[in-house]
Amino acid sequence: MANDLFSPTQLGSIHLNNRIVMAPLTRNRAGEHGVPNDLNVTYYAQRATAGLIITEATPISPLAHGYPALPGIYTEAQIAGWKKITDAVHAKGGKIVIQLWHVGRISHPSLLPDGALPVAPSAIKPAGQAFTYQGLQDYVTPRALEASELPAIVQDYVHATKAALAAGFDGVEVHAANGYLLDQFLRDGSNKRTDNYGGSIENRARLLLEVVDAVVKTAGADKVGVRLSPVNPFNDMHDSNPQALFEYVAEALNRFNLAYLHAVEGGIHGGGKADPFDFVAFRKHFKGSYIANLSYDKARGNAAIASGHADAIAYGVPFIANPDLVERFKLDAPLNVADSKSFYGGTEKGYTDYPFLAA
Numbered sequence: 001m002a003n004d005l006f007s008p009t010q011l012g013s014i015h016l017n018n019r020i021v022m023a024p025l026t027r028n029r030a031g032e033h034g035v036p037n038d039l040n041v042t043y044y045a046q047r048a049t050a051g052l053i054i055t056e057a058t059p060i061s062p063l064a065h066g067y068p069a070l071p072g073i074y075t076e077a078q079i080a081g082w083k084k085i086t087d088a089v090h091a092k093g094g095k096i097v098i099q100l101w102h103v104g105r106i107s108h109p110s111l112l113p114d115g116a117l118p119v120a121p122s123a124i125k126p127a128g129q130a131f132t133y134q135g136l137q138d139y140v141t142p143r144a145l146e147a148s149e150l151p152a153i154v155q156d157y158v159h160a161t162k163a164a165l166a167a168g169f170d171g172v173e174v175h176a177a178n179g180y181l182l183d184q185f186l187r188d189g190s191n192k193r194t195d196n197y198g199g200s201i202e203n204r205a206r207l208l209l210e211v212v213d214a215v216v217k218t219a220g221a222d223k224v225g226v227r228l229s230p231v232n233p234f235n236d237m238h239d240s241n242p243q244a245l246f247e248y249v250a251e252a253l254n255r256f257n258l259a260y261l262h263a264v265e266g267g268i269h270g271g272g273k274a275d276p277f278d279f280v281a282f283r284k285h286f287k288g289s290y291i292a293n294l295s296y297d298k299a300r301g302n303a304a305i306a307s308g309h310a311d312a313i314a315y316g317v318p319f320i321a322n323p324d325l326v327e328r329f330k331l332d333a334p335l336n337v338a339d340s341k342s343f344y345g346g347t348e349k350g351y352t353d354y355p356f357l358a359a
């Protein structure tokens with residue numbers, strides 16, 4: 001029988017009971033100092049029947065922050081907070097990886113230590129406004145990173161990877177999507193550098209590949225995934241030839257034998273219309289496992305797995321509103337509808353209070 005969403009699979013060293021993956025979802029409900037709290041434990045434990053949970057994007061250092069109330073993965077207290085989450089998910093037979101994040105220019109001095117300027121490949125201010133503790137504020141012109149500063153950022157990824165392993169995660173996902181730092185280097189709308197990290201596709205991919213190399217050396221390739229979003233225009237992103245760029249990146253990632261590649265197959269977060277892109281052709285350039293994401297339902301998820309396009313499907317909004325999404329898919333039960341007003345920040349309302357199916 002052909003594989004479907006309910007077939008077990010193996011992503012690197014991570015065994016999944018099913019192929020229904022919880023996508024990374026920013027929820028802005030961490031405790032003080034970026035320490036995950038008991039409410040966060042409940043939220044993730046409720047969703048442990050997912051074949052794999054990818055955590056919300058998690059800053060790797062104080063300078064990697066860009067929104068209020070994010071959890072971090074760089075202090076002892078944060079490790080202890082996350083350990084409660086990985087323990088709770090594992091106790092229920094689930095698997096969980098943490099998404100490692102540096103926001104680059106999508107930040108604001110009020111969110112950074114000593115009011116620092118956000119950093120980016122080039123000093124280009126993104127259109128739009130930052131979410132800050134004082135409300136929406138215009139983005140500022142970021143500071144272009146010196147090439148000599150990049151090794152320290154790579155080391156921040158290494159430090160965060162060590163912290164993630166200490167916290168009991170099954171692996172890490174390098175966030176190279178959605179207009180944040182690594183994606184800012186990849187795409188030429190945000191990268192105008194004239195050094196080894198800008199210009200050609202090879203140069204723009206260099207920082208991502210250095211980060212992945214360092215993270216793989218720290219965790220082992222079979223515990224590392226990468227997320228890309230070739231045509232998501234969110235965060236004022238654009239590239240002149242995304243097909244060529246991201247097919248190069250997919251092929252370059254083959255050398256590592258990663259646990260998986262994860263792609264956002266279009267535009268998300270209302271960033272505008274995505275450029276055309278052939279995701280089937282793109283996927284064929286990557287030799288390992290592939291997680292597809294973006295508005296899949298059960299039928300399209302099964303079809304993508306049956307056709308060999310994807311090994312697993314990541315569901316975002318459906319997992320916000322349906323902690324038991326796997327059970328509901330299995331039974332073809334109706335889905336709870338997500339309340340978008342409680343996506344970002346707040347209390348248990350719209351976070352841990354979505355009902356499970358009645359027993």
Ligand code: 8OZ
Binds near residue numbers: 026067177178269
């Ligand atoms: C929505 C709001 C804030 C952050 C992403 C981490 O798009 C995010 C994010 C999404 O990857």
